[in-house]
Amino acid sequence: MADHEEDDLRMALRMSLQHSPPEAKRSKPRENAGVPTVSASPEESPEVKRRELMAAAAEKRMLMSKSVAASKPEKSADVAVAENSVLIVKDENRVLGGTVSEKPEAVCKEEEMKDVNFGEELPAADANQLFSMIFGNGVSRDILAQWSNQGIRFSSDPETAMGLVQHEGGPCGVLATLQAFVLKYLLFFPDELGKFTPNMPSQNLGSRRLSESECVTSGDFASLTEDGKASALVRSMVEILFLCGSKKRAVIATFSVLCQGAEEQSEDGQKDEIFAKTLEGLPIESASDLQKVLRVNTCTSQMSAFQQLKEMLPVFQSRLGAMLFLISALLSRGLEFVQADRDDPSPPLVTAPFGHASQEIVNLLLCGKAVPNVFDGRMDLGGGMFLKGIPTSVEVGFLTLLEYHNLCKVGQHLKCPKWPIWVVGSESHYTVLFAFDTSVQDENELEQWESQIRKSFDGQDQSGGGGFISVEGLHQVLRETGINLPPEKLDHLCSTGFIVWSEFWQILLELDKSLGGMKDSTGLMGKKQFDLFHFNGIAKSVLNGSQAISGVESPLQRPRLSILRVSVPPRWTPEEFMADIVVPPGPGGNDPSGKDTVVEVTKPEPSQHAPLVDCIRTRWPRSICNWVGDPPSIV
Known part of the structure; x- marks a missing residue:
């Protein structure tokens, strides 16, 4: 015990003299390890001052541990846990002050670990605003239970192995939107799952069609690996959070209650069990409950966000995972910006009485802004009042049964996303619709031909939008498009001296496609x-x-x-x-x-x-x- 404490102090003092932190190693440094050269003016270096403070903190902890050891029997490192709120260093290669050790773990009280970045505590005012924004006042226990018992986990069923499972009603808006992004990576970026390239989804890759060499056979997801699915999930989380953070930052929320057995040497399955057991009795029933355990880290690099989310994936797979990801998205956007996005910031984002995710939540995850509407841009109501919709094109889209019932109108941004994946909304649930081939969004051949003819016709329209052209204009349209009208049809069109689009179009519908018309005798080309x-x-x-x-x-x-x-x-x-x-x-x-x-x-x-x-x-x-x-x- 004394030898270990002396090692701690020795390494901390060496840290205070080094130019840069030593590289983490798998074993304890040798006793005769050399001391690096000291710079000419260490007093002027903030890094040196920081290491001196770390060394002092290490010395203080050792003195405290000696005083505790004098009054109490010595505990083993495997069972030593602080009496109050504790944080446990998960990296087996590092403990506070830079000491490299082969000991199982280092445990200390939270107030003694301020120099280690476990995330910032959320101010009480922000916690109150966050909880009220999500759940409102007087939220029922049933709604809290729905959102406190939904992890982000893949299905164990081979037929639906690519899918996130929902066990409770309520968080489906979060899960379905995250599912849509996961499918984007699994279907269209399978070769990139083994590596991380920041901003890769924003590349202009054009139309992509899957082949069996690129991905699973259509509809057969049993061949997906667990690592591949986990990578797709983490990438999706990074993309969504940076989208919420205006592509400049991602705020990752986690809990201060980390468990003893989650050190790096544990198996993934053991980590899952340990996190689940630790969070099993953690109540989140009020803003004060949230403020006590919530910690947030801000990442300005997609790579650092990827690494942190990958490490913390078991937390998001736990029963509080869906709520934690929603909190991360809201904080990435910024609470004040979220409220400014909304037309009416007073209702909670989780709607009563069933606890469903509002359209603002879904839109936040789809486009990075918590706007309440699904049309493009914004609608001017006059008097300086606007209704806010989707501002830009999106990666994955949205369709809703409410549009069929004429209760809303989905704009082209959501209806025609970059990838053929859509979150589907009903009155009470969100699901996902997708295709393996981006060509499902292409116009069919005859519709493209119709658009080309109409463009040529409109180019000859000198009526100011009246929808008719002159005889000379018609001949120009026929030359540009190569349409071969029979003489009797041409004479009929020109008999009045001007040509109306509706009459011209009716003749084209009856004209065989071999002559430049729209009549499809096979019935296959136009469908x-x-x-x-x-x-x-x-x-x-x-x-x-x-x-x-x-x-x-x-x-x-x-x-x-x-x-x-x-x-x-x-x-x-x-x-x-x-x-x-x-x-x-x-x-x-x-x-x-x-x-x-x-x-x-x-x-x-x-x-x-x-x-x-x-x-x-x-x-x-x-x-x-x-x-x-x-x-x-x-x-």
């Missing part, structure tokens, strides 16, 4: 078909397929992943073109009469319906959706 995946993280009862085959029903509680086949016709397609299709004769299938054959096998299946389909149609109007099994659920 987009793709798969969408829907993930509902809340654990629901599903049938165990293997046992169902044998006649024994065994419901399981697990998240749900659904696959939808989506067909989207061009926006102008008449209903008759959605039915019977004229197929020209081909090799081996020629009709003896030489006529085209009318077949009905290509007629699309009747659209299946669920509330999710209504959400999808706000993004892809008139889309037809089909799936196998139970309807996908957004509640």
